[in-house]
Amino acid sequence: MSTTEKSTRSASETFKKIEGHAKPIIAFITSLTPVVITYCQKAHGIYKTLPEDQLQFLIGAIICFFGGVYPALFAAIEAAKHGGLTTLKAALKDLADEASEIIEASKKDDKADDDKDGTSDVAQLDAKALLVRKANLVATKMNPQKVNNALASLYKVWLAVMAVLAIKFARTVAFAESICLFIRKPTRRVIVPNLLKVCPEPYHKWVPILSDW
Secondary structure, eight states, rough: EEEHHHHHHHHHHHHHHHHHTTTHHHHHHHHHHHHHHHHHHHHHHHHHHSSSSHHHHHHHHHHEEEEEEEHHHHHHHHHHHHHHHHHHHHHHHHHHHHHHHHHHHHHHHHHHTTTTTSSSSSSSSHHHHHHHHHHHHHHHSSOOOHHHHHHHHHHHHHHHHHHHHHHHHOOOOHHHHHHHHHHHHHHHIIIIIHHHSSOOOGGGGGGHHHOOO
């Protein structure tokens, strides 16, 4: 069996396993994500209200507990600041907002009963149909440009940290980014227009974003 066939078979088996647990996984994500976002917002609120001396003490204590990796940690923090730490906060907020909006839409979708038979439409779907329905909901409700900008901000900060902690790896990533920028123009000129012709209109907003990825 070739490597490609093994990979395809492995991917198929993995999808079947996920498909069998689709409903509990979706329910878990829908329930957990708002809780995580809420607690992160509360933690950030507490962080903003701390007096300067207590804040410095807390940061110093965290850094000290890293022991031998103190220089690397300090360098990573400074690299993150120069890489756009302020935009990172805005990026995380945008991603949290998008996640919250999609989860709310998913909850409404769970209660929808379009055929008026007294049972929600989602409850009557098998695992495969449920995955397709939820994937379609995410694709239509998400703002791809907003998410793309947020991920780009996260990527810039991550690359800045990598540049400090692993120069060779950062060079590889930067080279890959250069290649992507080089092929982006011909892709937009040749491939994107053709994709727009065959892609349903509700998904047109995804075509330029996915082509850049």
